[in-house]
Amino acid sequence: MRAALRAKIIDVCDRKIVQKGENVGLSFYAFFANRNDDPPLLMEAATWWIETHRLDHFEKAVKIRDMVQRGV
Incomplete structure (x- = not known):
């Protein structure tokens, strides 16, 4: 996965977690x-x-962010 997509995913997950919770x-x-x-x-x-x-259609943002940060 390219770096720009990784950064975008992490940013969106972080914002959603702040807005709506863990x-x-x-x-x-x-x-x-x-x-x-x-x-x-x-x-x-x-x-x-x-x-x-x-992955299922909907997954926890925390899970996705952690996977992307780990480079999985």
């Missing part, structure tokens, strides 16, 4: 605008989320 869940769509303005980046996130890690 139990907030999100999907990989949370990292993108409603408009699909960067399809390759969206596919990179989807591949990491769905194919590589077989």
Whole structure:
């Protein structure tokens, strides 16, 4: 996963956790605008989320942030 996507995921997770608490869940769509303005980046996130890690549609932001920080 490219560094820019990692940084974006960590930033979004941090903001969601601050706004809604440690139990907030999100999907990989949370990292993108409603408009699909960067399809390759969206596919990179989807591949990491769905194919590589077989995550559920919604996961805890804390879990995702920790995985990305560890480089999993």
